[in-house]
Amino acid sequence: MKNPSFRGPLVYAFSGSGIEGSGDHANGHMDWILIKRVSETKQYIFVWHVQNWFYLIPKKQLSDAETSAVKAVLRAYVPGKVKLRQLP
Numbered sequence: 001m002k003n004p005s006f007r008g009p010l011v012y013a014f015s016g017s018g019i020e021g022s023g024d025h026a027n028g029h030m031d032w033i034l035i036k037r038v039s040e041t042k043q044y045i046f047v048w049h050v051q052n053w054f055y056l057i058p059k060k061q062l063s064d065a066e067t068s069a070v071k072a073v074l075r076a077y078v079p080g081k082v083k084l085r086q087l088p
Contacts, residue, residue: 001049003018009024010022010023011023011037012055012057013069014073014077017027017029017031017032017033018031018032018034019032019047019055021055030049030055032048032077032078033083034049035047035048035049035050035077035078036048036049036050036052036081037078037081037082038074038078038081038082038083038084038085038086039083039084040074040083040084041056041057042058043061044056044057044058044059045057045067045070045071047074056072057070
């Protein structure tokens with residue numbers, strides 16, 4: 001991957017004001033109101049910003065309980081813009 005922002009560990013923190021993302025090469029904050037949509041593949045959860053960039057959350061790094069918690073927070077703070085799978 002050429003973009004250094006995606007190298008190394010990334011940490012996400014969810015709060016009432018939005019999502020904080022931090023890593024070795026990048027830091028950022030996304031207010032809930034700036035989220036365009038949330039989508040999911042088998043491997044990732046994508047949280048899309050209105051300017052078409054996104055936070056990428058790799059599900060293999062989360063337990064089932066953590067994945068459920070992240071999805072619950074996203075559904076609560078971004079209603080109507082979330083398309084996520086249900087856990088079996």
